Amino acid sequence: MTAIEQTEAARPRGTRLPRRARRNQLLGAAQEVFVAQGYHAAAMDDIAERAGVSKPVLYQHFPGKLDLYLAxxxxxxxxxxxxxxxxxxxxxxxxxxxxxxxxxxxxxxxxxxxxxxxxxxxxxxxxxxxxxxxxxxxxxxxxxxxxxxxxxxxxxxxxxxxxxxxxxxxxxxxxxxxxxxxxxxxxxxxxxxxxxxxxxxxxxxxxxxxxxxxxxxx
Incomplete structure (x- = not known):
C-alpha cells in the first residue's frame, strides 16, 4: 500500500492509530500537499486538514514543515x-x-x-x-x-x-x-x-x- 493509499484508508478524524500507521498517514497527506502546492506554498494547517488530524497531532510526529519534507x-x-x-x-x-x-x-x-x-x-x-x-x-x-x-x-x-x-x-x-x-x-x-x-x-x-x-x- 502506498503512502497515498494509507492516507485515504486512515483519514477519518478522531481515529486512534498505532504510531507507525499515523506517521504513514501524515506522510501520505504531506506528499499530496507538497506535490500539489510545492514546499513554500504548503502549510502545516493544509497537511493536518488533509490528514484529518489536529495540528498538535501533526506536531507530535514532525516538529516542523521541513522535518516532514525531509522524511x-x-x-x-x-x-x-x-x-x-x-x-x-x-x-x-x-x-x-x-x-x-x-x-x-x-x-x-x-x-x-x-x-x-x-x-x-x-x-x-x-x-x-x-x-x-x-x-x-x-x-x-x-x-x-x-x-x-x-x-x-x-x-x-x-x-x-x-x-x-x-x-x-x-x-x-x-x-x-x-x-x-x-x-x-x-x-x-x-x-x-x-x-x-x-x-x-x-x-x-x-x-x-x-x-x-x-x-x-x-
Missing part, C-alpha cells in the same frame, strides 16, 4: 535507489539490465503519487539538507550503475562513473518529459526508445577481453 525525501530517494538496484540485479544479460533500469526510472516518475517531483523538481534545493539528499540519491544510483559497467568492461572506475551519471540523467529527464508531454507515445514504446538510446551508447564499450565488435553482452 518524505528520505522515503522516496530510498525507493528510487532500491528500484534501480533491483533492476540491475534482475538479470545477468546487459541489454535486459539496461531495459529494466530505464523502466525503473519511468515507473518511478509515472507513480500516481507524484513523489518524483519532490526529488527531481523540488522548489527547496537552496536548503542544504534537501540538496544533500537529492545529490546523494543521484550519486548512489549512478554508483550502482557504475559498478556494473566497471565489472564488465575495461573502463576505469572514474570512466564508468561518468557513463553511469549520463545514463541516470538521461533516464530521469526523458521519463519526466514523456510524462509531462502530450505526444501520446505509449509507455512501452517510450521505454523501448529510451532503452535503445541507452543501449546503443553503452554497447560500444566491450566486455573484458572482447574485441569491441559486440559491446558488453553476455
Amino acid at each position: 518524505l525525501l528520505d522515503q522516496h530517494c530510498e525507493a528510487l535507489l532500491q528500484a534501480v538496484r533491483t533492476a540491475l540485479a534482475s538479470t545477468s544479460d546487459n541489454k535486459q539490465r539496461v531495459a529494466a533500469t530505464m523502466d525503473a526510472y519511468v515507473a518511478y516518475v509515472e507513480d500516481e503519487g507524484g513523489a518524483f517531483r519532490l526529488v527531481f523538481e523540488s522548489d527547496l534545493t537552496n536548503e542544504p539538507a534537501v540538496r544533500e539528499r537529492v545529490e546523494r540519491v543521484s550519486l548512489q544510483t549512478a554508483e550502482a550503475i557504475s559498478d556494473v559497467i566497471a565489472e564488465d568492461t575495461d573502463l576505469s572506475k572514474d570512466e564508468s562513473m561518468l557513463l553511469a551519471v549520463g545514463l541516470g540523467g538521461v533516464a530521469q529527464v526523458v521519463a519526466r518529459y514523456w510524462l509531462s508531454s502530450e505526444t501520446g507515445i505509449p509507455r512501452d514504446r517510450a521505454v523501448g526508445l529510451l532503452t535503445s538510446l541507452a543501449w546503443r551508447g553503452i554497447a560500444g564499450f566491450p566486455l573484458h577481453g572482447a574485441d569491441g565488435a559486440e559491446g558488453p553482452q553476455r
Whole structure:
C-alpha cells in the first residue's frame, strides 16, 4: 500500500492509530500537499486538514514543515535507489539490465503519487539538507550503475562513473518529459526508445577481453 493509499484508508478524524500507521498517514497527506502546492506554498494547517488530524497531532510526529519534507525525501530517494538496484540485479544479460533500469526510472516518475517531483523538481534545493539528499540519491544510483559497467568492461572506475551519471540523467529527464508531454507515445514504446538510446551508447564499450565488435553482452 502506498503512502497515498494509507492516507485515504486512515483519514477519518478522531481515529486512534498505532504510531507507525499515523506517521504513514501524515506522510501520505504531506506528499499530496507538497506535490500539489510545492514546499513554500504548503502549510502545516493544509497537511493536518488533509490528514484529518489536529495540528498538535501533526506536531507530535514532525516538529516542523521541513522535518516532514525531509522524511518524505528520505522515503522516496530510498525507493528510487532500491528500484534501480533491483533492476540491475534482475538479470545477468546487459541489454535486459539496461531495459529494466530505464523502466525503473519511468515507473518511478509515472507513480500516481507524484513523489518524483519532490526529488527531481523540488522548489527547496537552496536548503542544504534537501540538496544533500537529492545529490546523494543521484550519486548512489549512478554508483550502482557504475559498478556494473566497471565489472564488465575495461573502463576505469572514474570512466564508468561518468557513463553511469549520463545514463541516470538521461533516464530521469526523458521519463519526466514523456510524462509531462502530450505526444501520446505509449509507455512501452517510450521505454523501448529510451532503452535503445541507452543501449546503443553503452554497447560500444566491450566486455573484458572482447574485441569491441559486440559491446558488453553476455
